[in-house]
Amino acid sequence: MPFIPHTDADVNAMLKSIGVDSIDSLFNEIPAALRAGKLTQVPEGLSEMQVTRLMQARANQDGAYTSFIGAGAYEHHIPAAVWEIVTRGEFYSAYTPYQAEASQGTLQLLYEYQTMMASLTGMDVSNASLYEGASGLAEAVLMAVRAHKKARKILMPATVHPIYRRVVQAIVRNQHIELVEIPHDAEGGHIVPESLKTYEGGEFAALVIPQPNFFGVLEEVDALTDWAHAHNMFVIGLVNPISLAILKPPGEWGAKSADIAVGEGQPLGAPLSSGGPYFGFMCCKEALVRQMPGRIIGATLDKDGKRGFTLTLQAREQHIRRSKATSNICTNQGLIVTAATIYMALLGPDGLERVAAACHANTRALVEKLTAIPGVQRVFNRPVFHETVLQLDAPVSETLRALEAQGILGGYDLTEHYPHLGQALLVCATETRTKEDIEQYAFHLERIVSKRRLDPPCAVKVSPNV
Amino acid sequence: MSNIPKDLKYTKSHEWLKPEADGSVRVGITHHAQDLMGDMVYVELPQTGAKVTAGKECGVVESVKAASDVYAPIAGEIVEANTVLSDAPETVNKDCYGAGWMFRMRPANKADLDGLLDAKAYEALVASEKH
Numbered sequence: 001m002p003f004i005p006h007t008d009a010d011v012n013a014m015l016k017s018i019g020v021d022s023i024d025s026l027f028n029e030i031p032a033a034l035r036a037g038k039l040t041q042v043p044e045g046l047s048e049m050q051v052t053r054l055m056q057a058r059a060n061q062d063g064a065y066t067s068f069i070g071a072g073a074y075e076h077h078i079p080a081a082v083w084e085i086v087t088r089g090e091f092y093s094a095y096t097p098y099q100a101e102a103s104q105g106t107l108q109l110l111y112e113y114q115t116m117m118a119s120l121t122g123m124d125v126s127n128a129s130l131y132e133g134a135s136g137l138a139e140a141v142l143m144a145v146r147a148h149k150k151a152r153k154i155l156m157p158a159t160v161h162p163i164y165r166r167v168v169q170a171i172v173r174n175q176h177i178e179l180v181e182i183p184h185d186a187e188g189g190h191i192v193p194e195s196l197k198t199y200e201g202g203e204f205a206a207l208v209i210p211q212p213n214f215f216g217v218l219e220e221v222d223a224l225t226d227w228a229h230a231h232n233m234f235v236i237g238l239v240n241p242i243s244l245a246i247l248k249p250p251g252e253w254g255a256k257s258a259d260i261a262v263g264e265g266q267p268l269g270a271p272l273s274s275g276g277p278y279f280g281f282m283c284c285k286e287a288l289v290r291q292m293p294g295r296i297i298g299a300t301l302d303k304d305g306k307r308g309f310t311l312t313l314q315a316r317e318q319h320i321r322r323s324k325a326t327s328n329i330c331t332n333q334g335l336i337v338t339a340a341t342i343y344m345a346l347l348g349p350d351g352l353e354r355v356a357a358a359c360h361a362n363t364r365a366l367v368e369k370l371t372a373i374p375g376v377q378r379v380f381n382r383p384v385f386h387e388t389v390l391q392l393d394a395p396v397s398e399t400l401r402a403l404e405a406q407g408i409l410g411g412y413d414l415t416e417h418y419p420h421l422g423q424a425l426l427v428c429a430t431e432t433r434t435k436e437d438i439e440q441y442a443f444h445l446e447r448i449v450s451k452r453r454l455d456p457p458c459a460v461k462v463s464p465n466v
Numbered sequence: 467m468s469n470i471p472k473d474l475k476y477t478k479s480h481e482w483l484k485p486e487a488d489g490s491v492r493v494g495i496t497h498h499a500q501d502l503m504g505d506m507v508y509v510e511l512p513q514t515g516a517k518v519t520a521g522k523e524c525g526v527v528e529s530v531k532a533a534s535d536v537y538a539p540i541a542g543e544i545v546e547a548n549t550v551l552s553d554a555p556e557t558v559n560k561d562c563y564g565a566g567w568m569f570r571m572r573p574a575n576k577a578d579l580d581g582l583l584d585a586k587a588y589e590a591l592v593a594s595e596k597h
Contacts, residue, residue, distance in 0.1 A: 149513060290508060315533035
């Protein structure tokens with residue numbers, strides 16, 4: 001379908017028919033003081049060749065590092081077939097088409113995606129995706145508040161990704177929704193179910209349960225889910241899709257299952273790519289589907305009785321419900337979702353399970369190697385999935401800089417968001433890291449930490465009588 | 467031709483009201499409203515115990531072609547919602563003045579009913595909308 005812009009003649013004919021001299025005069029009601037005028041900070045356009053050269057130079061600045069950073073975005077192997085298929089002309093658009101039902105192929109793909117996500121999370125229904133994990137969590141919070149009808153407070157553990165918490169805060173604050181932070185256990189790095197007694201009788205709309213949590217630690221999802229349901233709140237499971245290949249899915253948490261499952265879809269076939277584009281996924285119980293934001297594709301029969309696909313439950317959406325729509329999200333990350341669907345189809349449940357197990361095994365091997373180094377310890381004693389917090393007897397920022405000079409991205413510095421953990425570092429080794437990568441990391445870390453130890457073991461405290 | 471029972475009260479937003487013996491008022495949407503909406507697929511009911519103000523939305527009806535708010539016709543408190551509609555929204559189409567009622571409310575002020583349309587005035591309203 002070609003895009004044909006209006007010609008000058010078209011524009012003039014339209015202006016004439018409504019009796020206006022120029023396009024500019026259509027904006028006359030906006031006071032001159034409020035107009036941007038010329039955008040002097042925006043540089044002149046570049047040719048395609050110049051842009052290619054510029055972007056290549058920028059890309060080279062990124063360098064070629066061996067990454068041990070997870071913290072919400074994970075470097076997984078993406079089979080070559082994934083993006084080969086995604087970039088075919090039939091799929092190569094970021095949008096659900098405006099005349100949706102004319103694009104049966106796109107709708108079928110989204111329907112398959114929804115089926116896979118519902119099956120992966122163990123939930124009844126999935127939407128056709130959201131922008132990314134953090135705003136997806138905000139949408140889940142809004143959804144829970146709408147469905148709850150009474151409470152406008154949300155229990156948000158400190159073990160939820162700190163950036164996600166900030167994004168949620170930014171999105172829901174002006175709707176008078178309060179996020180109440182639950183502190184984590186010092187030894188386990190998780191939310192202790194018994195500690196939630198403090199919040200009983202507090203009128204909350206939902207409890208957010210991250211699994212694994214930001215520290216990689218596994219939460220006691222069954223006990224947390226049952227507690228939340230016993231106290232009349234919804235459960236929002238914030239999950240890593242790769243982990244669901246081996247962990248219990250939100251649809252099986254506790255006696256009554258999580259109510260909403262959301263998360264970041266990037267691990268399913270999207271490259272790290274400087275932080276985006278990614279996609280968010282969202283699934284829920286069928287009873288909540290009318291509060292779900294985003295597009296939902298349904299299967300139906302056409303007038304000849306043949307199977308077809310259609311947008312469904314559109315009365316939730318802004319083109320019908322206007323200001324009362326569940327969300328102003330009207331499109332989705334179709335292209336990245338296409339990649340995720342092809343990724344999952346290629347790997348299958350067994351392949352996904354092997355990826356999850358390999359990541360976990362690599363991270364265990366990494367942690368074993370690193371904690372053998374004097375001055376490097378694990379912080380939490382609870383089980384983890386493919387990510388762990390380490391504490392260094394050396395400043396984390398300096399250590400990471402020294403590792404970077406050796407071509408290694410050593411992990412995510414936790415000192416800003418979790419100062420109480422001291423010199424803490426979040427590390428992850430996905431299936432893309434080799435034994436040699438891990439050995440290189442250990443070799444350099446040992447050298448770097450030994451030179452910078454803050455509190456060497458020989459510095460015994462003296463003068464007990466002072 | 468729309469079915470507009472003589473013994474009911476009506477609103478401009480197409481709800482009907484029927485005073486009950488116990489002092490409560492039964493509310494639903496009119497035959498004309500359900501006819502315009504088409505086949506109902508979902509009804510969102512107000513919660514029992516909710517306090518409502520006149521003219522404010524307190525429910526939603528969704529059909530195959532549109533979604534529309536249902537407004538509280540007068541101020542008061544919801545005492546019962548017709549939960550049958552949650553599983554069988556088509557009841558609104560089949561019997562909008564009977565089994566398809568939406569909720570019962572206790573009016574804050576009985577006299578508020580007098581300010582609503584009678585069947586004749588509502589019939590005129592429907593007729594004027596048809597032009």
